[in-house]
Amino acid sequence: MLERNDLAIKKIFSRPKSLRDMQTHYCAGCGHGITHRLVAEVVDELEIRERVIAVAPVGCAVVAYDYWDFDCSEAAHGRALAVATAMKRLRPQNIVFTYQGDGDLAAIGTNETIHAANRGENLTVIFINNAVYGMTGGQMAPTTLIGQRTTTTPKGRQEKIHGWPLRISEMLAQLPGVKYIERVSLHTPSEVLKAKQAIKQAFKNQIDEVGFSLVEILSPCPTYWEMSPPEALEWIKQVMVKEFPLGKIK
């Protein structure tokens, strides 16, 4: 009888150990599912699953702790980096990361974000920028583009009324405590691979005690962009990257 090994078939792709075997609640074409998986793959590859503590945001990814198979905490809206600061200071042997959306990290939590970065906390930040509030139904985010229509900018975002899209990664890059910031995107498979490399770098930095590391991920929200999933990816490529250029910022 043939043994499995005799067949010369090798399993080369499977669900990461750090990701639970379940359906997510995310909409079709959403970037959260991809990013959750990338984080889980990186955690597996770096063999840190048993050391990781994740801090989930308030926003669409609020139940990320249902999908990841490692220790997780909730944080109040915007406060993830305050929560994570205390965890990492008390337990430097753990790998602590926050996963936050644009409203969480760059609007209600701007203060916590800037000061954790400025203290140079040895943390990893996964920052999802989809230019809109998803969980609450598509309101203007700090990162909403000029002209972009949302439920609270029915005529599109206008500079004079709403101000400009906030490039918080560029702002944070000014701080001496910040050691690594890269902006990546999910709009093609090759960009997804680059995103994974950046996430890996941000985790490696924490392991090597380099300091505050943040990866900003341009992520599609077809539902509140009122687009099909392929159109949403095209919109990132054609429009969003002009306001939020990809690449290493620091």
Add this chain to the structure above:
Amino acid sequence: MMTKRILMTGNEAIAEGAIQAGCRFYAGYPITPQNELTAYMARRMLQVKGIFIQAESELSAINMVFGAAAVGERAMTSSSSPGMSLKQEGISYLAGAELPAVIVNIMRGGPGLGNIAPSQSDYFQATRGGGHGDYRCIVLAPSCVQEAYNFMGVAFDLADRYRIPVIVLGDGMLGQMMEPMVIHSLNRKAKGIEKPWALTGCQARKPNVIKSFYLKEGDLEKFNLKLQKKYRLIQQKEACYEGLFLDDAKTILVAYGTMARIAKNVLYKLREKKKKIGLVRPITLWPFPKGIFQQLSVQRKRLVALVIEMSYGQMLEDVKLCTDGKIKVEFCGRAGGGIPTEREIIKKIATL
């Protein structure tokens, strides 16, 4: 550890009490009249190899405490009234995630920015939950520097035992005044309480999750009923008060914290004149020691209770609830920096 008698402010005594109780994480933001506490912690945490962080806001400080509690450390923050308003979000989350923590409020005059004079105007905020949702915090009210020190051990033990935020409620006078006190070890039960729920990395166990979010229909109601059960247990077991001359008193003074000391002076002065005055000093403001009030109001219909506060009648409502109209309840109070004096109280008693 050797006991020694020293002179300390209430703020410093609270901080040292926390250290002796095994607190190894403090985050705070400057606000008068509790700054000595923060400064003391900055020095002491270095010595005991704990973590001190001056946070960028009270919001951040309480959320740092949330993170510290989530990884299983004894953690605290302190503030004064306007800062406590900012901390309410985090306290609600601590209650919802059932995390133990200690929060000190050295009350000052309000509302708004108010002033920096002593006050007891945050009684409602402390005893009713303060933030959103159906929750309670245990509230302890020390009335002297020695108690301020001692109660920190009690506060951390209660927080750990019930997985609940505990508020230590003092006022600017208690925080600022110096009194002789005895330092002794408070680390009685610190090591006995296991925290298998803490986030420490999922080595050799299933992953832990700390959360207060229950979206599925029915789940949040179930969780709330569990909280209510815990609160009933605390009400049965942890209510605490000091009673003086309750056997023969015809008038009982009801006061807590610093105010109770002024009330006690009144009591002893009038006792010298053979007046039958007694005193109830609630030590836990939540759970409120309602048993003694129920007992007195059933046994002695002609008793008069005089509630004395540095507020316009906040604890008064609890006394009225417990006595349920069975005895007369009168009030003497000032706030916004005003403190009822012995003379004013004696004058009020003469009118009863």
